[in-house]
Amino acid sequence: QVQLVESGGGLVQAGGSLRLSCAASGRTSSSHAMGWFRQAPGKEREFVAAISWSGGLTSYADSMKARLTIPRDNDKNTVYLQMSSLKPEDAAVYYCAAATKMNVVTERYEYDYWGQGTQVTVSS
Secondary structure, eight states: OEEEEEEOOEEEETTOOEEEEEEEEESTTSOOEEEEEEEOTTSOOEEEEEEOSSSSOEEEOTTTGGGEEOOEETTTTEEEEEEOSOOGGGOEEEEEEEESOSSOOOOGGGOOEEOOOEEEEEEO
């Protein structure tokens, strides 16, 4: 089992930046690809960004790719989501996920573990 805990959400003004963190614990010795998804009220959970186990491969949602980075620190069992130029439409609950795969994973159904989410609110 892998436990994921997100942090770093909060209220930010439009145009601002935010860094989310996701700390993994449990069976973190296994190779896990990591990802971030988000879900706004009344909408489906959607892919935001993903990174392979090694960190060598990344993938981003087309609508956000210019404003995102997803670094990871395997020594700390932590993955981050750095977001910039935030817009009110970026407001959502952001979820961290882990997949028992080594390559980058973008499909929600391929993830095995999920965090509880962290709320991001963007004021206009």
